Amino acid sequence: MADDQGERLALATTTAAAERGIGGRAGGRERGRGLALVAAVPAVLWMVAFFVVPLGVFAFYSLLTNAFYDVAFPLTTDAYVSAVTSPLNRTLAWNSASVGLTTGAITVAVGLPVAYWLRFVAGRSRVAVLFLITSSMFASYLVRIYAWRTILGSRGVVNSVLDRVGLIDEPLGFLLYSRFAVVLALVHIFLPYVVLVLYAAMAPLGRGLLEAGEDLGAGSSLLWRRVILPIMAAPAVSAFVFVFILSAADYVTPQFLGGRDGLTLGVQIQSNFITVGNWPLAAATSILMLLAFLLLFLLLNALLRFRRLHDLRIQT
């Protein structure tokens, strides 16, 4: 019975493609639509149980007393006080911010022209290049960190090549175990994400828009400034924030490539939790970091909105 109905359905829908809009306003359909959200219930429950609640508990831990690999009452803001007043934390927060800022800025600056290439220049090679970029996105995170250690180390690829060519007598020590190495590896990790996000966002940028600009005599730098960048500002900002957050809170890359001046707050949070066993401090530092991320996000959004208002005022 049900299958019979199914055959009829399949048959009808093939013809329906040609005759769009044939579907009337059936009451039954509307009712079905209202219930469709029920399908999302299992996923929602999962996210509440293993995302929302754990985060809430974690935030609550930041207000408890340290009990060495555990927490205890009474409620206190001690953890926040020590997180904020620690001079080490301030240095590490600065390191995190600078790593996030540089990584975000570089990935967006490189990602924009690459996305432009994919959208407008690529031609037949588009699918192949998309394959390369996306596959590199899934290349193992740890393997990439290891690869950069191999390349930048004192006996690594870069130093041995430079030595062989005779450009250096001693290995360049600053390559590895530095903020430079951390940023390089993080750019390597996040560039594919940024390219894909920006490429998808370039969809509404029609070729006609660019050609119209060219016909009016605009050079490529003027086109970038007046047509492409204004449209891409919002997606570029989201991509930047995404990369900033994920690279500023990374705790693995700095551990292996950072040395002393490349150490970040993420590493400190992890070691406070795992090695030191001060859970409230780790939680408080995490919450402060999340608040800082939120602030950055709101600030950049406000800036975008302001710019849009400003543009409108110029036009009128």
Add this chain to the structure above:
Amino acid sequence: MRADGTRVRSPVTTTILVTSIVFLFAPLAVVVLFSFNDGGSVTLPFRGFTLGWYREILSSTEFRSAVTNSAIVATVVALATLVLGTLAAYGITRARSRLRPFVAVLLFLPLTLPGLFLGLSLLVVFSGTEISLSLTTVAVAHLVYVLPYYLLISVAALQRLDPALEEVGADLGGNAWLVFRRVTLPQIWPILLSAALLAFLLSFDEFIITFFVIGPQSTLPLFIFSSLRRTVDPSINAISSSLLFVTIVVFAVSFALTVRSARSGRISVEPDVVGVDA
């Protein structure tokens, strides 16, 4: 191509593109090359070709059990994502409820939370409720991490479908499940399968969260992490290369599914062929 058939030329962006591709692949190529290098240290020059490092890791029981564990977790996570994620994507795209935006935000939110915080939060809850850490807790955590990525792709695919087809199905008296199975699913199953394969990959390679929620067992990324902490043993190149190999094979299958379905006209081709919608 332009309307008159000439290609847009842009030497500057072409140079940046080529440089980026080299930048993305050269480090990986170095690791793969060293995995075949006959010599006790990971330095230039190359000493000759060997498969010895691969033989060494294959005979290591630790390595084999790490690979097995990763495969088990990733398979479970991919299957669970396929079911939960498809249901959720359907709910998000087809519902008219006022709750819809809240549900969407909740399900996409984990994308923006660094793994460090998710890992710590889950560890706190697991240890507080005395749930012992194991591969199960790893799979539980991975599902939270992977689901939003799956939704990015599946929601985009469902949104691009012609709504008229489903409407006709409903008008002919099909219930929601029948319409989904006979009208919706035949159009998008390759995309869903492709996204589930990506879910497999994300889980297979996950380290940041896994580090906090894993018990006494090991997964492949954890195995790599501990060898990175020890001294430089060239077998790490063979381990890394094997992981890259698995990734590229699974990804190629996933990509082929997407491209095929784009070519067959089920899903629009441009420009989000990979399904990443900002």
